Amino acid sequence: MPELPEVETVRRGLEQKLNNFIINKVEVCRDSTVAFPNYKEDFIDGLKNSLLNKWDRKGKYLIAQLKKIENKDTQSPLEKSAKNNGFLVVHLRMTGYFKFINNPNTPCKHTRIRFFDKNNNELRYIDVRSFGRMWWIKQGLLPNKIIKGLGELGPEPFSKEFDIKYLKKVISKRTKSIKAILLDQTIVAGIGNIYADESLYSAGISPFREARTIKKNELIKLKESIVNVLKKSIGSGGTTFSDFRDLEGENGNFGLQTNVYRRTGKECHKCGHLIEREKITGRSTHWCPKCQK
Numbered sequence: 001m002p003e004l005p006e007v008e009t010v011r012r013g014l015e016q017k018l019n020n021f022i023i024n025k026v027e028v029c030r031d032s033t034v035a036f037p038n039y040k041e042d043f044i045d046g047l048k049n050s051l052l053n054k055w056d057r058k059g060k061y062l063i064a065q066l067k068k069i070e071n072k073d074t075q076s077p078l079e080k081s082a083k084n085n086g087f088l089v090v091h092l093r094m095t096g097y098f099k100f101i102n103n104p105n106t107p108c109k110h111t112r113i114r115f116f117d118k119n120n121n122e123l124r125y126i127d128v129r130s131f132g133r134m135w136w137i138k139q140g141l142l143p144n145k146i147i148k149g150l151g152e153l154g155p156e157p158f159s160k161e162f163d164i165k166y167l168k169k170v171i172s173k174r175t176k177s178i179k180a181i182l183l184d185q186t187i188v189a190g191i192g193n194i195y196a197d198e199s200l201y202s203a204g205i206s207p208f209r210e211a212r213t214i215k216k217n218e219l220i221k222l223k224e225s226i227v228n229v230l231k232k233s234i235g236s237g238g239t240t241f242s243d244f245r246d247l248e249g250e251n252g253n254f255g256l257q258t259n260v261y262r263r264t265g266k267e268c269h270k271c272g273h274l275i276e277r278e279k280i281t282g283r284s285t286h287w288c289p290k291c292q293k
Ligand SMILES: [Zn+2]
Pocket: 268, 269, 270, 271, 272, 273, 288, 289, 290, 291, 292
């Protein structure tokens, strides 16, 4: 499943590739991929003549700001007079990915939505397991209100709000494991299984620890570890393990090397003890019992 670094890599790719991409035509190949509005016709009509102006990311949500281009012949679509046309929001879930195509070809059977510009360049959304969703939130509506998961997201790991005071407050009475806390998107946005395991290893904290028992100096280390692990991974385009693909459709094998994730039975890079695996709240958890207390 793409996590924050992978989604951030996709966001950067979209922003680079889709310079001045104005949607001329939308083809919905699978209705259930459109989560909002309720009718796919409204989604298609609403997005027509929209410039994909700027891509943001919140947690694992991609959010494109749209501009309505009234005059199709305009030379400069970025002119300031263009009206806002709400947002296109995308969640890739397990297996969703975008592909930018400038040589027309037949879409594979997992293609869910196709966006074309007037030159027939295509932004194709492909999703094997089809859990991914898209929303067109028209101007005046608030994405946070329409998309429950987005409205409930906790702070971004890179934001100012995600500080020690905040962490201390949210874990102070929690008897859940620290691993479960890190996976909770309402506490911190965008961390999934890989980066939770890697951050806890790097901070030397056992994933099984009751959250409330974690001391301030450990929290400081954990926060630093989260930020460092995520930053490092964004720099390398995401990890090799998720089904994540970048805009070229590549399954990033330039990915980040992990210390514990999917290294069960292999030697710990720090102490040589074998990495173990166990489930926490249904998710495989990898850790070094010697380095993580
Ligand atoms: Zn170790």
